[in-house]
Amino acid sequence: MAKEFGVTPTVTNLSIAFYMLAMAIFPLWWSSFSETLGRRTIYLLSFALFVVFSILSALSVNISMLIVMRLFGGGASASVQAVGAGTIADIWEPRERGKAMSIFYLGPLTGPLAAPIIGGALSQRFGWQSTMWALAIYGGLVFVMILFCLPETLARPKPPAPPPAAAEGEKNALSRTKTTESVKIHSKKAAAVLKKFFVDPLSVLLYLRFPPVAITVFYAAITFGALFIVNISVQATLSKAPYGFSELIIGLFYFPAGLGYFLASLLGGRWLDIIMAREARKAGRYDANGKLILLPEDRMRENAWMAATVYPASLIFYGWVVEKGLFWFVPCIGLFTFGASSMLVFGAATTMLTEFLPKRSSGGVAVNNFVRNIFSCIGAVAAQPIINAIGNGWLFTILGIFTWISGYICVWVLKKKSPVWRKSMDKALNG
Numbered sequence: 001m002a003k004e005f006g007v008t009p010t011v012t013n014l015s016i017a018f019y020m021l022a023m024a025i026f027p028l029w030w031s032s033f034s035e036t037l038g039r040r041t042i043y044l045l046s047f048a049l050f051v052v053f054s055i056l057s058a059l060s061v062n063i064s065m066l067i068v069m070r071l072f073g074g075g076a077s078a079s080v081q082a083v084g085a086g087t088i089a090d091i092w093e094p095r096e097r098g099k100a101m102s103i104f105y106l107g108p109l110t111g112p113l114a115a116p117i118i119g120g121a122l123s124q125r126f127g128w129q130s131t132m133w134a135l136a137i138y139g140g141l142v143f144v145m146i147l148f149c150l151p152e153t154l155a156r157p158k159p160p161a162p163p164p165a166a167a168e169g170e171k172n173a174l175s176r177t178k179t180t181e182s183v184k185i186h187s188k189k190a191a192a193v194l195k196k197f198f199v200d201p202l203s204v205l206l207y208l209r210f211p212p213v214a215i216t217v218f219y220a221a222i223t224f225g226a227l228f229i230v231n232i233s234v235q236a237t238l239s240k241a242p243y244g245f246s247e248l249i250i251g252l253f254y255f256p257a258g259l260g261y262f263l264a265s266l267l268g269g270r271w272l273d274i275i276m277a278r279e280a281r282k283a284g285r286y287d288a289n290g291k292l293i294l295l296p297e298d299r300m301r302e303n304a305w306m307a308a309t310v311y312p313a314s315l316i317f318y319g320w321v322v323e324k325g326l327f328w329f330v331p332c333i334g335l336f337t338f339g340a341s342s343m344l345v346f347g348a349a350t351t352m353l354t355e356f357l358p359k360r361s362s363g364g365v366a367v368n369n370f371v372r373n374i375f376s377c378i379g380a381v382a383a384q385p386i387i388n389a390i391g392n393g394w395l396f397t398i399l400g401i402f403t404w405i406s407g408y409i410c411v412w413v414l415k416k417k418s419p420v421w422r423k424s425m426d427k428a429l430n431g
Contacts, residue, residue, distance in 0.1 A: 004128075005063040009384060012063070013232070015070045017380040020228070022074035024373030027082035031366035032201035034083045039090070039362075040152045046079035047143040051136050058132035073135075081108055081369045086362030089354040090153040094294045095273060097354065102269030102347040110258050116235070120251035204363040205370070210425040212296070212356050212418050213364065217371045219410040220349035222403055223342050225375030226315060229399065230257070230338065232383035233322070233392055242325040256332040260339025268303065268344045272351065275301050296355035297418035299348045300411050307344035308407035312400040314338035319396025345407075352414075356422065357429070 005012070034042045053073035060066035084104060092100040122130040208214045231254070237243070238250050245253075276298045285293035318334030350365060357364035386395050 005066075007063050009236075013380055013384060015063075015067050017377045018067050018071045019074035020373045020377040020380060022071045023078040023081065024370045024377065026075035026078040027366040027369045028204055029201040030079040031082040031086065031204065031362040034079075034086060034154070034362055038152045038154050039083050039087050040146065040150055042079050042083050043146045043150065044143065046076045047139050047146065049076035051139040051143065052076075054132050054136035054139055058129045058136065077139075078369065082362050082366035085350055085354060085365035087153045089358070089361035094355060095277060095292065098272035098276065098299070098347065098351050099269035101351040101354070102265040102272070102343070105343070105346050105350060106261060106265045110261055114254070114258060116231075116254045117248075117251035120247035120249075124247050204360075204367050207357065207360070207364060207367050208371075210356075210428070211421045212414065212425060213353065213367065215410050215414055216349050216352050216356070217368045219407060219414075220346060220368055221372040221375040222406055223311065223345045224372040225379040226311070226399055226403055227338075227342060228376040228379040229383045229395075230315070230318065230335070232380060233319075233387060233395075234335075236384055236387055237322050237392055238328075243328065245328075253328075253332065253335065256336040257339030260336045260341075261343045264340040264343035265347065268340075268347055271303055272299055272344075272348060275299065275303060294355075295419070296352040296422065297414055299352055300415040300418075303344055304348060304411045304415075305408075307341045307348075308404065308411050310341035311338050311345065312404035312407065314341060315396045315403065316400035319392045319394075319400070323391050323393035356425065360429075 030042050030046060050073055053069050053076055057066055057069040057073060060069055084107070085101065088097065088100050088104050118134070119131045122134060208217065234253050235250060238245050238253055239247075276294050277292055279298035279301065280292040280294050285295075287293055314334045314337040318331050318338065321330045321334060350368065353364040353368055354361040383395075
């Protein structure tokens with residue numbers, strides 16, 4: 001792609017960066033609209049747009065057109081990340097939500113890992129445009145499956161009964177309205193529409209004023225940013241000496257992390273639910289019906305400490321083994337442990353957000369997507385120049401130390417302070 005358009009690899013990485021930026025911003029609107037239009041409507045609309053922009057990406061004649069089309073394509077595809085978590089929260093009760101959310105999270109995590117394998121094979125054989133056509137076909141298939149297989153999951157509240165119309169009210173409704181009054185009425189309606197479509201979706205960012213939400217989002221965001229730095233490093237490092245692998249072989253190096261994600265989603269989600277139930281029993285929290293009262297902060301136990309230790313260590317390990325050019329299997333070990341441990345972070349963080357904001361689950365996840373994709377956008381742009389400047393070893397050492405310290409602080413604070421913060425947050429949100 002860089003050779004065809006006559007640009008540097010850093011410029012081509014902008015197509016990835018802007019794609020992630022769109023995935024950060026657009027879910028704010030998708031999640032807001034899903035609360036009124038329903039989850040299914042948003043899925044159908046967004047995937048139809050995704051197909052259109054994928055086709056236009058394949059037909060791009062220059063790098064500028066490609067970046068713009070990928071920007072809109074990323075925005076269209078972003079609906080599932082926020083609205084999908086809301087769908088999970090609609091269906092699953094808290095005691096089983098960790099397992100369900102971990103399985104759901106396989107999508108946004110294995111996508112970036114499976115894509116290089118499939119995309120590498122397609123681009124090597126048919127050119128980079130074939131990857132865009134493949135996305136268009138895939139989006140079309142998903143659209144058809146949603147259309148015929150996915151029901152609406154959002155419970156709609158019953159509309160209030162309209163007040164009985166009085167005779168005088170009917171008389172006034174039929175009377176003429178002055179021009180100035182008519183302008184005021186239409187202006188208010190226009191302002192309400194503009195507020196609904198442009199201001200209300202941004203209001204979910206106000207959830208960040210609550211410490212439990214802000215800390216959980218920050219913890220997930222730095223982990224997600226680290227993931228994209230790893231992905232850029234794999235592509236940039238393993239294509240050069242002493243490795244010198246082809247695009248297809250490099251794509252296979254994303255498999256160890258993907259395997260880690262898969263195993264952690266299957267086992268980690270169940271482990272998370274077991275820990276949560278154990279803590280509730282230990283504290284003797286039961287409701288009037290004898291059911292356990294589950295709290296979000298119960299998910300910050302040994303699973304969180306292990307994840308906060310292993311994934312920074314995996315970053316440092318991976319960075320130095322590729323810096324020294326060790327045998328190809330050795331960095332795969334670091335990629336696997338990074339995938340498994342970071343999945344524990346993603347699963348716990350997303351599930352906690354739906355529980356901190358039980359009636360606003362899609363909005364909470366949209367805020368998470370907004371912040372984490374901004375971090376991943378920064379990582380996608382900055383990774384290559386930093387690798388060129390200081391190498392993989394020192395880059396991942398700095399990143400590993402930062403994620404280790406910040407992760408420990410986040411886990412400790414959430415464990416200790418969440419009960420008090422959550423009560424004040426519930427009071428502020430629910431009056």
